[in-house]
Amino acid sequence: MSTNPLHVSPPARDNGALPPSAKRASTWASLNSVRRYLVNQLVTVLAVMSTVVVIVPLVAILVYLIYMGASSLNLAFFTHIPAPVGETGGGMANAMVGSGVILGVASLLGIPVGIGAGVYLAEFGRGSLLAAAIRFTADVLNGVPSIVMGIAAWVLLVKGRGFSALAGGVALAIMMVPTITRTTEEMLATVPHAIREAALGLGVPKWRTVLSVSLKTASPGIITGCMLAFARVAGETAPLLFTAFGNQFWSFKLTEPIAALPLQIYAYAISPYDEWHRLAWAGSLVLIAMIMVAVTLVRIYASRGVLKGAS
Amino acid sequence: MGVSISVEHLNAWYGTTHTLQDINVNLPANHATALIGPSGCGKSTFVRCLNRMHETNPIARATGVVKMGDIDIYKDAQPVQIRRRVGMVFQRPNPFPTMSIYDNVASGLKLNGFRNRTVLDETVERSLKSAALWEEVKDDLKKKSGASLSGGQQQRMCIARALAVDPEVLLMDEPASALDPVSTSKIEDLIFQLKSQYTIVIVTHNMQQAARVAENTGFFLNGKMVEFDSTHKIFTNPKDKRTEDYITGRFG
Numbered sequence: 389m390s391t392n393p394l395h396v397s398p399p400a401r402d403n404g405a406l407p408p409s410a411k412r413a414s415t416w417a418s419l420n421s422v423r424r425y426l427v428n429q430l431v432t433v434l435a436v437m438s439t440v441v442v443i444v445p446l447v448a449i450l451v452y453l454i455y456m457g458a459s460s461l462n463l464a465f466f467t468h469i470p471a472p473v474g475e476t477g478g479g480m481a482n483a484m485v486g487s488g489v490i491l492g493v494a495s496l497l498g499i500p501v502g503i504g505a506g507v508y509l510a511e512f513g514r515g516s517l518l519a520a521a522i523r524f525t526a527d528v529l530n531g532v533p534s535i536v537m538g539i540a541a542w543v544l545l546v547k548g549r550g551f552s553a554l555a556g557g558v559a560l561a562i563m564m565v566p567t568i569t570r571t572t573e574e575m576l577a578t579v580p581h582a583i584r585e586a587a588l589g590l591g592v593p594k595w596r597t598v599l600s601v602s603l604k605t606a607s608p609g610i611i612t613g614c615m616l617a618f619a620r621v622a623g624e625t626a627p628l629l630f631t632a633f634g635n636q637f638w639s640f641k642l643t644e645p646i647a648a649l650p651l652q653i654y655a656y657a658i659s660p661y662d663e664w665h666r667l668a669w670a671g672s673l674v675l676i677a678m679i680m681v682a683v684t685l686v687r688i689y690a691s692r693g694v695l696k697g698a699s
Numbered sequence: 700m701g702v703s704i705s706v707e708h709l710n711a712w713y714g715t716t717h718t719l720q721d722i723n724v725n726l727p728a729n730h731a732t733a734l735i736g737p738s739g740c741g742k743s744t745f746v747r748c749l750n751r752m753h754e755t756n757p758i759a760r761a762t763g764v765v766k767m768g769d770i771d772i773y774k775d776a777q778p779v780q781i782r783r784r785v786g787m788v789f790q791r792p793n794p795f796p797t798m799s800i801y802d803n804v805a806s807g808l809k810l811n812g813f814r815n816r817t818v819l820d821e822t823v824e825r826s827l828k829s830a831a832l833w834e835e836v837k838d839d840l841k842k843k844s845g846a847s848l849s850g851g852q853q854q855r856m857c858i859a860r861a862l863a864v865d866p867e868v869l870l871m872d873e874p875a876s877a878l879d880p881v882s883t884s885k886i887e888d889l890i891f892q893l894k895s896q897y898t899i900v901i902v903t904h905n906m907q908q909a910a911r912v913a914e915n916t917g918f919f920l921n922g923k924m925v926e927f928d929s930t931h932k933i934f935t936n937p938k939d940k941r942t943e944d945y946i947t948g949r950f951g
Contacts, residue, residue, distance in 0.1 A: 514757075582793035586857070588755055590807035590864055591783030600810050604797050695799050695844040 493557025506572020851882025
C-alpha cells in the first residue's frame with residue numbers, strides 16, 4: 389500500500405457481488421448505445437424534414453409571385469393611379485401610399501398601447517384580477533376573425549361618419565394590440581429579476597427601472613413581436629373593406645376613404661380582366677417586398693449599437 | 700464616510716412567515732460586520748431591511764426602527780433615497796446586459812438623471828479603481844458589454860457600480876459565493892480596503908472569510924440574532940452554546 393495520504397485506491401470491485409440491477413445495466417449498455425444512435429439519427433432526420441416542409445411553401449410562393457408579378461412591374465406601376473375600366477396601363481401608387489398611411493396610423497396607435505399593456509401585465513399587475521382579465525381579453529381578441537374586427541370597427545367608427553383612412557388604421561391597430569401585448573409580457577418575464585433588483589438597489593425609481601432596464605433588456609424580443617404584428621396586419625383585407633374602403637384616386641386625408649394594396653389586389657383579382665389579374669400579381673409582389681423591407685430596416689436599426697458580448 | 704447603523708426591534712415577514720424576530724444591534728461606522736448562520740436563518744432578509752429592498756417583494760413587510768446616523772430610514776425617508784445612500788452587492792453578479800462596462804458603472808447616476816460628462820468620466824474611473832478593476836477594463840470601457848466580463852470581474856464591476864453613487868453603507872449578500880478562489884481573495888482584499896471609507900455589512904457562509912475581513916460578527920439562527928460580538932470573540936470564545944456548535948461545525 390502507498391503511504392501517500394493523497395493516494396486513495398478505488399474500492400475493490402467484485403463483479404459477483406454487484407446487485408442484479410447493475411449487472412443488467414452492463415448487459416444492456418451496448419444495446420442501448422445502438423438504440424440511442426438510431427433514435428438520434430431518426431430525430432435529426434425528422435427535424436430536417438420539418439424544416440424543409442416549412443421552407444418549401446414559403447419559397448414556392450415567393451418564386452411564383454416573382455414569376456407572375458415581376459413582368460407587370462414598370463415605372464407606371466409605382467407612379468400612376470389605377471387606369472379607368474377599359475384603358476390599359478395604370479399603377480398602384482395611391483394604394484402603396486394608402487397602405488403606408490393606414491399602417492402608419494395602426495403602428496402609431498397599436499404599438500404604444502400594446503407595449504403599455506404588456507408592461508402593465510408583466511411589471512405592475514402581477515397576480516391582480518385586472519391583469520388576468522386583460523390577458524384573457526388579449527388571447528380572445530387574438531383569435532377573433534379579422535372580418536369581425538372590420539365589422540366592429542365599422543360600427544364604432546364608420547357608421548354615420550363615412551369610410552376613412554383613420555378607421556382603417558384603428559381597425560388594424562386593434563388587431564396588432566393583442567400580439568404585441570402578449571409578446572411584451574412574455575419577453576419582460578424573461579428578464580432576470582436580479583437585474584431589476586440591481587437597478588432598484590441603486591435607488592432608481594421603479595418607473596425608470598421598467599423603462600431603462602427591463603424594457604431595454606427585453607427590447608429585441610419586443611421588436612420582433614411588433615414586427616410580427618405589423619407584418620400580419622399589413623396584408624389584412626377584410627377589416628379594410630369596412631373601414632378604409634379603398635379609393636381609385638389619390639387621397640391623403642385621414643378622414644376620407646383611402647386606397648390600400650390588399651384592397652386593390654382584392655378588387656383586381658376578382659375582376660374579369662386579364663390585365664387587372666396581372667396587376668394584382670404585381671401588387672402582391674410589391675406588398676410582400678414592402679413588408680420584407682420594413683422588417684429588415686427595423687432589424688438593422690435595432691441591432692445598431694449592440695455591444696461586444698452583450699447577451 | 701461611513702455612518703453607523705442602529706437597529707431596534709426589527710421584525711420582518713414574508714407572507715405569514717416571521718423571518719426576522721426582534722433584532723437589536725448596533726453596527727459601528729467604518730467597520731466591516733459579518734453575518735453568519737445557516738441558510739434560511741434571516742441574514743439576507745436582515746440585510747435587505749437595511750436598504751428597504753425587503754419591501755420590493757409584494758408579500759413582504761417589516762416593522763421596527765433602523766437608524767442610519769440620525770435618520771430613521773423607515774420614517775424619515777423614501778426607499779429610493781435610502782438606496783442611494785446604501786449600496787448593495789448581490790450574491791450573483793448582476794450586470795445590466797445591454798449596457799457597456801462604462802454605462803454599468805455609471806448607471807446609478809445616469810438612471811437617476813445625472814448627465815454631466817466630466818463628472819461621470821471621473822466617477823467611473825475612480826469607482827473602477829476602488830474596485831480594483833480599472834487596469835483590466837480601461838481599454839474596453841465603452842466597447843464591451845458588462846456581461847462579457849468573467850464572473851469575478853463582473854462582481855467587481857457590480858461593486859464599482861455600487862460605489863459610484865457614493866454611498867455611506869455597503870451591503871454585500873454573499874458577494875463571493877459564486878466566484879472562484881482567486882476572485883474571492885480579490886473581493887476580500889477589496890472589502891479590507893473599502894471599510895476605512897464605508898460601513899460594510901457582509902453576509903457569508905464562509906467563516907474564514909468572516910474572520911479575515913470583519914471586526915464584528917453576528918450569528919443568526921431561525922430568524923433571531925443569537926449573538927453579536929467582535930469577530931475574535933465569536934470565533935474563539937462565543938457566549939452562546941448554539942454559536943459554538945455552528946462555528947465548530949457540530950450543528951445538526
